[in-house]
Amino acid sequence: MSVNIEELWCRHIDGDDMSADDVDKLHETLEADADLREELLADEGMVGMLAAFFDAERSEDAFVSEWRGHMDAHATEDAFVRGVLNRTKRRTALTGLAATVAWIVASLAAAATLVSLVHFGVVGGKKKRTDPAPLTQPAVATAPYDIKEEGTPPAGGFILKDSFDEGLKNWEIVSGPVVSMGKQGKMPDDCGFAAVTDAAESHVELTESHGGAVVIRKDSYDGRYVGIRLKKAITASSFSISFRFRYETAGLIVRTALLEPRPGVEYEFSTVGGVAVPATTRVWHSMRAEYAWSTDSKGRRLDVRKMRDGRIREEVAYRGMDSCTAVICIAKGEMILDDVTICSPPRKADE
Amino acid sequence: MEFDEQAIIRRVRSGDKDAFGDLVRLYHAPVRVLLGRYVYDRNVRDDLSQEAFVRAFTKLSGYRGDSSFRTWLLGIARNVAREYLRREARRTKTMKTAVESSLADWRDELAAREPDTDVVPEAALRTCLDKMAPQARKLAWDFHGRGVSADDIAGRLGTTANAVRIKLFRIRKLLRQCIESQLAQQEVPS
Numbered sequence: 001m002s003v004n005i006e007e008l009w010c011r012h013i014d015g016d017d018m019s020a021d022d023v024d025k026l027h028e029t030l031e032a033d034a035d036l037r038e039e040l041l042a043d044e045g046m047v048g049m050l051a052a053f054f055d056a057e058r059s060e061d062a063f064v065s066e067w068r069g070h071m072d073a074h075a076t077e078d079a080f081v082r083g084v085l086n087r088t089k090r091r092t093a094l095t096g097l098a099a100t101v102a103w104i105v106a107s108l109a110a111a112a113t114l115v116s117l118v119h120f121g122v123v124g125g126k127k128k129r130t131d132p133a134p135l136t137q138p139a140v141a142t143a144p145y146d147i148k149e150e151g152t153p154p155a156g157g158f159i160l161k162d163s164f165d166e167g168l169k170n171w172e173i174v175s176g177p178v179v180s181m182g183k184q185g186k187m188p189d190d191c192g193f194a195a196v197t198d199a200a201e202s203h204v205e206l207t208e209s210h211g212g213a214v215v216i217r218k219d220s221y222d223g224r225y226v227g228i229r230l231k232k233a234i235t236a237s238s239f240s241i242s243f244r245f246r247y248e249t250a251g252l253i254v255r256t257a258l259l260e261p262r263p264g265v266e267y268e269f270s271t272v273g274g275v276a277v278p279a280t281t282r283v284w285h286s287m288r289a290e291y292a293w294s295t296d297s298k299g300r301r302l303d304v305r306k307m308r309d310g311r312i313r314e315e316v317a318y319r320g321m322d323s324c325t326a327v328i329c330i331a332k333g334e335m336i337l338d339d340v341t342i343c344s345p346p347r348k349a350d351e
Numbered sequence: 352m353e354f355d356e357q358a359i360i361r362r363v364r365s366g367d368k369d370a371f372g373d374l375v376r377l378y379h380a381p382v383r384v385l386l387g388r389y390v391y392d393r394n395v396r397d398d399l400s401q402e403a404f405v406r407a408f409t410k411l412s413g414y415r416g417d418s419s420f421r422t423w424l425l426g427i428a429r430n431v432a433r434e435y436l437r438r439e440a441r442r443t444k445t446m447k448t449a450v451e452s453s454l455a456d457w458r459d460e461l462a463a464r465e466p467d468t469d470v471v472p473e474a475a476l477r478t479c480l481d482k483m484a485p486q487a488r489k490l491a492w493d494f495h496g497r498g499v500s501a502d503d504i505a506g507r508l509g510t511t512a513n514a515v516r517i518k519l520f521r522i523r524k525l526l527r528q529c530i531e532s533q534l535a536q537q538e539v540p541s
Contacts, residue, residue, distance in 0.1 A: 010516035012450070014501055027450040030457075041454075041461055045388045046523040047495065052387025052396060053476050054496030056380035063383075063400070064376050282394045284401075 005029050009040050013047055159239060159342040160230070164206060164214050171228040173204045174327065204228060213338035215248075216330050227329020228337075234325055236344035238292040241326050243341070246284045248334040285309050356420050363411055371408050378421060379404075382428045384473040389432040389462055399435055403428035429462075436462050472530045479529035487522050494519055 008026045030037045205215045289306040302318045362370035383400045390396045440459040493499040501512040
């Protein structure tokens with residue numbers, strides 16, 4: 001091997017800026033010399049093995065805890081159920097409440113068996129995509145999907161499992177102003193408000209990388225968000241929404257909203273709210289939120305608990321809404337989104 | 352740490368999902384090194400390593416013990432790597448430069464024809480690094496382990512970045528030869 005090719009290869013491996021001529025020369029040499037190619041690919045493999053070896057030596061705990069983080073996402077569910085129970089008991093003695101709460105408990109407990117799998121987006125497995133196009137503008141379906149609220153879903157009761165294998169047929173691309181709302185404070189889930197369907201929006205794409213996913217991208221903050229919204233409201237009495245996401249840029253203004261609130265919504269209280277759970281750039285994270293409708297002396301309320309990577313970020317309750325849907329959006333940066341799962345237990349006969 | 356692997360597997364199967372963490376701890380290094388063989392982007396490699404464990408966890412009920420758990424797990428990891436390389440080979444056709452596109456194809460071909468073996472050279476790599484001259488090991492550690500740039504190392508050593516890269520290339524070549532020799536000694540004579 002000539003010193004020049006060795007040097008070009010080493011610069012390539014190191015990600016050094018190379019002139020077009022140098023890149024062409026390296027390419028031509030690799031194409032022409034199978035033995036050299038094999039040796040340099042072996043060198044590339046050694047680069048990866050060395051880095052992996054050193055990583056494994058010093059980050060065993062981090063690696064294992066990342067695994068545990070996924071698993072722990074669900075260990076706190078019982079606590080949430082108890083929390084909903086206690087709050088609701090304190091606030092009301094409405095007829096039928098016990099049945100409602102018991103149903104919530106049963107719902108969440110049933111969902112819990114699935115959650116560990118849901119978080120990884122592995123339930124049901126992902127179909128291989130046949131379309132090799134790396135980046136395509138997704139087709140926006142004209143007919144919304146059929147929400148499976150009835151029938152006999154598997155344990156946990158899926159409403160939707162979407163790895164975007166069939167594009168965005170269940171979703172519409174939306175954009176809208178970032179606004180403050182709520183009588184007592186800024187509503188955390190405000191990005192769904194006033195969202196308008198914007199099929200021409202070019203900030204949302206499908207990508208083949210990471211096994212197929214949606215990329216939401218916005219270069220600068222201008223007071224608007226872009227994202228995707230589920231085409232139908234979710235009317236189940238309790239449900240969870242999970243998805244995997246990965247920030248590709250730092251310094252994001254990201255809103256992973258899961259509701260579509262309306263003006264006048266009362267942001268009633270936050271028991272855990274505001275907990276910072278950092279998300280590392282270019283690392284997959286999991287987001288999960290659990291919702292449970294109930295009724296107290298003031299009327300209907302929606303209890304929400306949000307978790308990132310298994311840690312509770314906030315626990316809030318809303319009033320003034322009669323439906324909700326999922327909106328996942330950002331106001332700045334780039335986010336890859338995959339494996340959205342919405343599940344609810346089968347409805348009971350009296351509901 | 353002592354592990355009764357089969358006991359851990361039984362615990363996981365009986366619903367103790369935390370027990371799987373012990374298997375992750377036990378086998379994360381060979382899985383990560385195996386994936387490093389195919390994928391040298393650190394973030395992608397770690398993603399794929401987690402994915403391999405997730406798949407193993409979800410498929411554990413299908414593990415019948417015909418082979419060792421390690422062999423079974425590494426087979427899953429290898430499949431994860433191959434699937435990734437196939438996707439990358441398709442993706443790079445329109446996304447990357449000609450050389451990146453060709454390299455993706457060649458990596459895919461290489462991975463496809465490599466035999467399924469549970470020999471992952473992490474132990475041999477450790478032995479070979481231990482045998483290496485301290486300066487060479489430090490150079491490898493700084494560059495590949497700590498991510499110190501060739502420019503920074505060159506500044507410290509009073510040489511050029513290219514000279515550092517060439518030196519690293521030769522260290523890697525020596526390591527490969529050493530690993531091959533180590534693995535050859537481990538082979539059972541037929």
